[in-house]
Amino acid sequence: MKSKLEPLIFSLLVLAVMGVVPNLFAAAQAGYAKFSVLGKYFLIPSVLIMVILIPVIYVRGFHQLTGQIMAGLGGGLLGTLGLEVVRHSGFLLGGMPGELPKLMGVLLLDQFAQGPDIWSNLAGWGYHFWTGAAFGIIYTLLFGKGSIVKGIGYGVLIGIGFMASPAALSLGVGLFGANFGWGFPLTVTLAHVAFGGILGFFVKRKIQQAPNILDRVKTVYSK
Numbered sequence: 001m002k003s004k005l006e007p008l009i010f011s012l013l014v015l016a017v018m019g020v021v022p023n024l025f026a027a028a029q030a031g032y033a034k035f036s037v038l039g040k041y042f043l044i045p046s047v048l049i050m051v052i053l054i055p056v057i058y059v060r061g062f063h064q065l066t067g068q069i070m071a072g073l074g075g076g077l078l079g080t081l082g083l084e085v086v087r088h089s090g091f092l093l094g095g096m097p098g099e100l101p102k103l104m105g106v107l108l109l110d111q112f113a114q115g116p117d118i119w120s121n122l123a124g125w126g127y128h129f130w131t132g133a134a135f136g137i138i139y140t141l142l143f144g145k146g147s148i149v150k151g152i153g154y155g156v157l158i159g160i161g162f163m164a165s166p167a168a169l170s171l172g173v174g175l176f177g178a179n180f181g182w183g184f185p186l187t188v189t190l191a192h193v194a195f196g197g198i199l200g201f202f203v204k205r206k207i208q209q210a211p212n213i214l215d216r217v218k219t220v221y222s223k
Contacts, residue, residue, distance in 0.1 A: 163188055
């Protein structure tokens with residue numbers, strides 16, 4: 001028997017699992033643990049948990065919530081692709097110091113001394129796109145159907161968070177790229193505008209109606 005509480009519990013569980021993913025690299029760069037260790041104990045489990053959770057939520061009959069999660073996942077992946085077009089263009093024009101996904105892959109496989117290879121590149125890009133998917137899922141659970149404007153605002157906030165995080169500082173550019181020049185914050189901001197805009201557009205078109213997390217809380221406590 002289904003209850004009004006179940007969708008809220010599932011939503012909070014998904015938010016908790018996906019909320020960990022984007023912070024792993026930053027936590028590693030802040031010195032809390034090696035990225036390879038965090039990948040083993042948090043990144044891989046996050047993928048496995050979602051592989052199990054999504055069909056469980058669907059089988060329980062919460063098709064609307066399942067649709068939200070899948071729309072967020074798809075929008076996040078497409079948004080990351082758009083982000084990469086802008087980021088790579090900025091890199092070629094001198095607005096970025098290096099290929100961050102390749103660095104993440106080297107650290108994720110704990111082979112900094114050996115340098116990047118095909119497996120570390122796959123691992124780094126895999127983490128990068130899974131992070132985008134995580135942000136996409138979080139977006140649709142927080143904002144429901146949302147809008148392009150909300151998506152862009154969300155993307156810009158992610159970009160600001162990145163530029164102020166240990167992940168950006170690990171590139172040697174300083175806070176908000178102060179040591180690298182105006183090209184870094186411009187590239188990061190435009191890349192995340194692309195991410196948020198694509199995410200917002202995709203989710204808005206993909207789902208007809210979807211409650212956000214506050215709506216689900218209200219549903220639980222309504223008579």
